[in-house]
Amino acid sequence: MSALLHIQNVSKTFDLPGGQALTAVDDVSFAVEKGSICVLLGPSGSGKSTLLRMIAGLETQSSGAVLLNDTPIEGPGRERGMVFQAYSSFDWLSVGKNVEFGMKINGVPKPERRARAERFIGLVGLSKFIDAYPSRLSGGMRQRVAIARTLANAPDVLLMDEPFGALDAETRWQMQELMIEVAEASGTTMIIVTHDIEEAIFLADKIVFLSSHPGRLKEEILPTFKPGRLRNKEDVIALPGYAEMERKIMRMMREEGHK
Amino acid sequence: MSTASKGRKARLLQVRVPVSGRQALISALGVWIAFFGIWILASGLGWVNPILVPPPGKVFATIVRLFAEQGFGADVLISIGRVLIAFALASLVAVPLGVAMGAFPAINAVFAPFVSAWRYLPAPSFIPILLMWFGTGETPKLALLFLGVIFFLVTLIADHTREIRKELIETALTLGANRRVTVFQVMLPAVLPNILVAMRQMLAVVWTYLVIAEIVASTTGIGAMMMRARRFLKTDEILAGIIVIGALGMACDMAFALLHRRLFPYLEDKR
Numbered sequence: 306m307s308a309l310l311h312i313q314n315v316s317k318t319f320d321l322p323g324g325q326a327l328t329a330v331d332d333v334s335f336a337v338e339k340g341s342i343c344v345l346l347g348p349s350g351s352g353k354s355t356l357l358r359m360i361a362g363l364e365t366q367s368s369g370a371v372l373l374n375d376t377p378i379e380g381p382g383r384e385r386g387m388v389f390q391a392y393s394s395f396d397w398l399s400v401g402k403n404v405e406f407g408m409k410i411n412g413v414p415k416p417e418r419r420a421r422a423e424r425f426i427g428l429v430g431l432s433k434f435i436d437a438y439p440s441r442l443s444g445g446m447r448q449r450v451a452i453a454r455t456l457a458n459a460p461d462v463l464l465m466d467e468p469f470g471a472l473d474a475e476t477r478w479q480m481q482e483l484m485i486e487v488a489e490a491s492g493t494t495m496i497i498v499t500h501d502i503e504e505a506i507f508l509a510d511k512i513v514f515l516s517s518h519p520g521r522l523k524e525e526i527l528p529t530f531k532p533g534r535l536r537n538k539e540d541v542i543a544l545p546g547y548a549e550m551e552r553k554i555m556r557m558m559r560e561e562g563h564k
Numbered sequence: 565m566s567t568a569s570k571g572r573k574a575r576l577l578q579v580r581v582p583v584s585g586r587q588a589l590i591s592a593l594g595v596w597i598a599f600f601g602i603w604i605l606a607s608g609l610g611w612v613n614p615i616l617v618p619p620p621g622k623v624f625a626t627i628v629r630l631f632a633e634q635g636f637g638a639d640v641l642i643s644i645g646r647v648l649i650a651f652a653l654a655s656l657v658a659v660p661l662g663v664a665m666g667a668f669p670a671i672n673a674v675f676a677p678f679v680s681a682w683r684y685l686p687a688p689s690f691i692p693i694l695l696m697w698f699g700t701g702e703t704p705k706l707a708l709l710f711l712g713v714i715f716f717l718v719t720l721i722a723d724h725t726r727e728i729r730k731e732l733i734e735t736a737l738t739l740g741a742n743r744r745v746t747v748f749q750v751m752l753p754a755v756l757p758n759i760l761v762a763m764r765q766m767l768a769v770v771w772t773y774l775v776i777a778e779i780v781a782s783t784t785g786i787g788a789m790m791m792r793a794r795r796f797l798k799t800d801e802i803l804a805g806i807i808v809i810g811a812l813g814m815a816c817d818m819a820f821a822l823l824h825r826r827l828f829p830y831l832e833d834k835r
């Protein structure tokens with residue numbers, strides 16, 4: 306097996322109060338290649354977050370396995386860093402110390418820590434704010450801190466659950482373009498959850514489309530019309546093949562919505 | 565906001581529109597001036613019995629005399645000492661226990677039923693038994709103050725710890741934090757500002773129990789002085805005691821507010 310991450314027949318059933326059970330994720334299998342960007346797409350309730358949380362080890366699957374480098378994962382760990390949609394900065398630490406946090410608890414020596422933090426803070430364009438407290442930053446800037454903090458910790462996979470969902474439209478596409486830049490610069494493997502079709506097509510090397518109730522893998526979509534990764538969103542939208550893929554995915558979304 | 569509200573007709577009562585520093589000062593002074601004005605008038609014009617309600621001037625003169633001639637300073641120091649010792653002991657137990665209860669459901673399952681039962685028992689109901697167990701020294705007083713706040717303090721701190729946002733804890737875990745790092749380097753700093761707020765609230769309660777303890781079972785301290793004064797109808801001394809307790813309480817509160825600002829400068833911008 307060559308891929309970095311294998312999701313193998315993973316299911317998750319939640320026990321609801323009152324003795325009922327809800328299957329959020331049903332027998333999902335796919336693989337994520339090293340260095341690629343995989344987007345989990347699907348309508349609300351299709352189990353995207355649940356699946357991502359199982360990959361992170363924050364939730365245990367009811368059956369199946371998640372393999373990282375062919376080893377089953379057990380619980381959360383630094384090799385699977387996660388960025389949440391909600392605000393997650395450590396308020397009591399400066400931007401620089403926030404980004405150093407992961408490295409510090411993992412025993413990276415101070416000079417190296419500082420240098421890496423500076424590098425990733427620079428990558429997300431926040432060098433001027435390295436000594437500021439997060440409470441002084443805007444929502445988009447805080448999300449960049451969270452991304453830099455996770456990347457600086459050198460995870461094998463970066464997991465992101467609707468990381469730009471709370472941002473305004475302009476900041477959102479700036480962040481999307483930033484992610485392409487970061488992926489190119491760091492080579493980090495990424496799994497990104499979204500229900501924004503444009504975002505999915507722009508970012509993805511592979512789209513895993515999940516259907517809702519229960520969350521099953523409906524189709525793996527490869528946006529092969531893209532000649533590799535493009536840094537400008539409008540260039541992707543202008544490509545022949547973009548409109549067709551968007552239309553196809555919209556139709557899938559609509560079908561799921563009508564179920 | 566300022567230009568918009570200047571354009572509009574200025575209104576006195578506006579929902580959640582902050583007042584200027586000047587208006588705040590005038591309002592605060594105004595209500596105190598009114599309070600003392602009525603007091604001066606009432607005693608000056610003979611509306612009230614001067615034995616029961618001495619004029620403010622006399623009360624303040626009494627405060628000065630108590631400190632200068634009657635060794636009241638020693639009583640005040642004793643009272644402050646009791647408050648600080650009891651409160652420090654209570655905090656020493658409540659902070660670790662509350663955080664542990666908030667962080668670990670297994671620990672909460674042990675202590676929560678116990679703590680919430682005790683919370684509904686009024687601490688003064690223990691005074692007779694405390695006196696029998698510990699005699700008349702400092703121990704029963706400290707025990708009363710301790711019992712008066714410990715259960716509330718534990719509950720408040722545990723609640724605040726439980727309210728720490730899940731994302732902070734899960735971020736730490738996916739950065740590779742173990743249990744110790746999660747508790748001490750994420751949960752504790754996250755909850756610390758709220759712990760200080762809870763302590764500030766509970767310190768006010770300790771002062772309440774202090775006076776009860778000193779009135780019921782003490783020959784020293786501010787409360788005891790007030791009870792002695794009652795025997796000789798020295799209402800000016802009783803009122804002086806009340807004012808001193810009020811001033812000390814306010815000083816404590818301001819000290820906590822200052823400490824909060826010093827310790828947590830990163831919260832400044834949020835408000």
Ligand SMILES: Nc1ncnc2c1ncn2[C@@H]1O[C@H](COP(=O)(O)OP(=O)(O)OP(=O)(O)O)[C@@H](O)[C@H]1O
Nearest residue numbers: 319327329347348349350351352353354355356500
């Ligand atoms: N902790 C939980 N307990 C019970 N049910 C849950 C829990 N978490 C998720 N679910 C259920 O599992 C299903 C999938 O939820 P999930 O949050 O994974 O969907 P999603 O695809 O991320 O949706 P959205 O796009 O709205 O974020 C939903 O029906 C949800 O109610």
Ligand SMILES: [Mg+2]
Nearest residue numbers: 353354355466
């Ligand atoms: Mg979700």
